[in-house]
Amino acid sequence: MRHRRRTGNEIKAALRDLRIQLALLNHQVGGRLALKDVDLDCLDVLARSGPLTPSALARQAGLHPATLTGILDRLERAGWIARDRTGADRRSVTIRVLPDRGMEVFRLYQPMMGAMDDVLTDYTDTELDLIATFLRRSAEACERVLGRSAQE
Amino acid sequence: MRHRRRTGNEIKAALRDLRIQLALLNHQVGGRLALKDVDLDCLDVLARSGPLTPSALARQAGLHPATLTGILDRLERAGWIARDRTGADRRSVTIRVLPDRGMEVFRLYQPMMGAMDDVLTDYTDTELDLIATFLRRSAEACERVLGRSAQE
DNA sequence: TCATATAGTATGGAACTCATAAGATATGAG
DNA sequence: CTCATATCTTATGAGTTCCATACTATATGA
Numbered sequence: 001m002r003h004r005r006r007t008g009n010e011i012k013a014a015l016r017d018l019r020i021q022l023a024l025l026n027h028q029v030g031g032r033l034a035l036k037d038v039d040l041d042c043l044d045v046l047a048r049s050g051p052l053t054p055s056a057l058a059r060q061a062g063l064h065p066a067t068l069t070g071i072l073d074r075l076e077r078a079g080w081i082a083r084d085r086t087g088a089d090r091r092s093v094t095i096r097v098l099p100d101r102g103m104e105v106f107r108l109y110q111p112m113m114g115a116m117d118d119v120l121t122d123y124t125d126t127e128l129d130l131i132a133t134f135l136r137r138s139a140e141a142c143e144r145v146l147g148r149s150a151q152e
Numbered sequence: 153m154r155h156r157r158r159t160g161n162e163i164k165a166a167l168r169d170l171r172i173q174l175a176l177l178n179h180q181v182g183g184r185l186a187l188k189d190v191d192l193d194c195l196d197v198l199a200r201s202g203p204l205t206p207s208a209l210a211r212q213a214g215l216h217p218a219t220l221t222g223i224l225d226r227l228e229r230a231g232w233i234a235r236d237r238t239g240a241d242r243r244s245v246t247i248r249v250l251p252d253r254g255m256e257v258f259r260l261y262q263p264m265m266g267a268m269d270d271v272l273t274d275y276t277d278t279e280l281d282l283i284a285t286f287l288r289r290s291a292e293a294c295e296r297v298l299g300r301s302a303q304e
Numbered sequence: 305t306c307a308t309a310t311a312g313t314a315t316g317g318a319a320c321t322c323a324t325a326a327g328a329t330a331t332g333a334g
Numbered sequence: 335c336t337c338a339t340a341t342c343t344t345a346t347g348a349g350t351t352c353c354a355t356a357c358t359a360t361a362t363g364a
Binding site: 003004007008010011012014015016017018019020021022023024025026027028031037041044045048061062111112113115116117118119120123125127128129130131132134135136137138139141142143144145146148149 | 155156159160162163164166167168169170171172173174175176177178179180183189193196197200213214263264265267268269270271272275277279280281282283284286287288289290291293294295296297298300301
Binding site: 215216217218223241242244 | 319329
């Protein structure tokens with residue numbers, strides 16, 4: 001029982017560590033592409049959640065709409081994204097990541113991907129499934145916490 | 153074999169997701185304390201790696217030394233840290249997190265801690281150990297990757 | 305038709321980051 | 335011991351970024 005609690009705390013501490021390390025990795029990757037941390041975060045969200053409008057992106061990234069205009073200007077000028085104005089609502093704009101530069105980012109994350117592959121070889125299929133599920137559930141838990149406290 | 157590869161990719165994707173969510177959580181917590189993301193990151197590193205000199209902290213946080221001066225000025229003014237000048241080398245300064253405000257941060261992370269506890273109840277002791285080890289090894293892998301590419 | 309709401313962006317002021325340089329102290333060669 | 339050099343931290347100034355507000359254009363509903 002005591003062991004259980006201790007392991008739980010170790011998991012949380014490890015998670016905190018991992019977050020810092022991944023943030024540093026992103027910072028480094030961003031540096032090589034002349035991108036701010038926030039800019040890379042936005043690209044990341046865009047790559048995952050598909051094309052988005054500026055307002056939706058601002059909400060998901062926790063940024064002020066006006067701040068996002070600046071970020072999008074930078075990203076557009078550097079050829080990372082395109083602003084499409086083809087929707088039914090002519091006020092609205094959808095942001096799309098241009099595909100070729102997406103590869104460029106992918107390449108810079110390769111070393112980390114390789115390192116993760118090394119870690120993963122030591123686990124059985126069942127264990128990998130367990131880990132994947134745990135990570136997904138943790139991300140969801142975090143998202144729920146965020147949503148709950150954003151209401152107030 | 154194909155399933156194995158797919159699960160591996162899912163793990164990496166989930167890790168990316170988790171990073172974003174945790175970054176948002178930090179952003180939100182930082183907002184309630186009137187702290188920039190970078191400032192909170194520095195506090196986090198300090199809380200984990202113990203008292204540090206500005207140079208060491210700048211290295212660990214991937215920041216320019218001069219940038220760190222500004223950050224430390226803010227943190228000191230707001231009562232988060234103290235600059236101690238008691239070392240043998242009188243050029244050097246050690247940064248220390250003041251204990252009382254540390255509690256304040258802890259409280260803001262409580263909801264997330266609770267959510268994690270909920271997730272963890274579903275796992276056996278052996279599974280928790282497995283997860284803890286995986287997370288530690290991933291963080292170490294990330295750290296190694298960072299170290300390697302920082303040399304160039 | 306007109307009032308109101310919404311999407312995105314321009315504007316200006318305050319704050320931030322970083323390269324350079326300066327001040328203070330340590331270290332090592334002669 | 336002295337002096338040149340290296341190291342640690344911080345001041346300075348230029349350029350950039352963030353955000354609150356206000357504005358334009360479009361949509362929606364009475």
